[in-house]
Amino acid sequence: MRQFNDSEHNIQNEESVILFLVVWTVTEITRYSFYTFNLLNHLPYFIKWARYNFFIILYPAGVAGELLTIYAALPYVKKTGMFSLRLPNKYNVSFDYYYFLIIVMFSYVPLFPQLYFHMLRQRRRVLHGEVIVEKDD
């Protein structure tokens, strides 16, 4: 049975943590540079290019890093019951952090594609000047 109180099994030592840390760092630096230069009305083309091209690799990589990290933490959460509230109690409420994390992981499935395709559409519009006509509902 794995022990959870020795340093080797700390979740922050997982490779997935380094993955999403590096990926989101690069993304954020690009993104905020883009916003800053935009506000200063002096946007170099390569910043715009970077902002609308890096995400193609970085966003899926970042999401993968996050999901792997949550998955690695699940056994630890279940064993220690952290952030959870159990019955019986005066208010008759309960909260299970373990199942909450599982629901969060599943919620990436509908939400991330929406973000990704939105970015792709923005990219086509900004970098290639395409006119995209939406079907109205």
Next chain:
Amino acid sequence: MFPVHCQLYFCRLSHEATSELLKNPETRLISCSISATLKAKYPPVPLTDRPQNRHARRWVSIALLSQPAAGSARSRRGPAAWTRAGRGVRAPPDWPQRGARGRCRGGRRREAARRMGTRAGFFEVEILDWKTKEQLCFLDKVEPNATIREIRLMFHKLYPRWYPARQSIKLDPKGKSLRDEEILQHLPVGTTATLYFKDLGPQIGWTTVFLIEYTGPLFIYFLFYFRMPFVYGLDERFTSSPHPVVNLACICHSFHYIKRLIETVFVHRFSHGTMPLRNIVKNCLYYWGFAAWLAYYINHPLYTPPSYGKKQINFAVIMFLLCEAGNFSIHVALSDLQKNVGLFTLLCFIQMTVWAKDKHCTYLREFKDYPSLRMPIIPFLL
């Protein structure tokens, strides 16, 4: 130069739509039929090619606006590459085919009709798409006292997939939908009425939706109350709670939803017959979800009865009954069933508007048993 209908199409692109398309630095204006302000801002370039495909009119118009700058890679590929829709341009796949419907006419026919003069007394109705202003339908010889319902039926005959309930017909593209009872000649239109159509999507009747929404919680609560094996585990299956307050909660919850079902069938009158189909998923999730959530905790084997005892229970029951009575009285008052005042007066005391969320809070405060079935203030049939 341009065929007549192409130029007319350019006229019909609104100012906002045209300037939106022109904002992109790669697009160039070709036709001259736009406002002076836009023309000054985006000087036009003469067209060197003629659109080939009349039926891809909408696509062609957008591609023409996207004529590439001279010498760029796209222009070197030649005009054939962009007389069809360019990259990124998509027309809706189920756009109704023009010309295939009997009564759809272009501008030329309308010009001819106007020159000949319309038959005295009759109206002409043209229906345009609210977004693209494309003419979907042209009806001549419409009775002046025709109602919007009849126009919807005529439109439905031309486009069978758009049944009347999902047609939004309006005078103004961004305005309110016209009601079925409105009469054509009482509308602020000339003898040629221009109406705008918007598809509301698949519809479902209000009564159907309410019945589904309210029957769900009724039965879902019982799954938890009777402790079905899959809810609390096999050890607790079909057991019952030692706390009488749990039984009282079940009675109140069931009474509430039975009352709602009765109201849906006999009391409520809905102004629009239908709502969009996708709403039913959202609404059912809300009602069924909430019912399951509160039923789970109230009927749980480890349930803790209320901490303040009898006083808390009595207060909660009184609030519940008052709220139900007030809610019911509001529904009756809004539905014009005043002819049955004698029957409903027994149940209608106090005017309050309460929503189901308050009911949720009341349940969480919980009930404990109180010995007799005394009804404190209101003689009530329970």
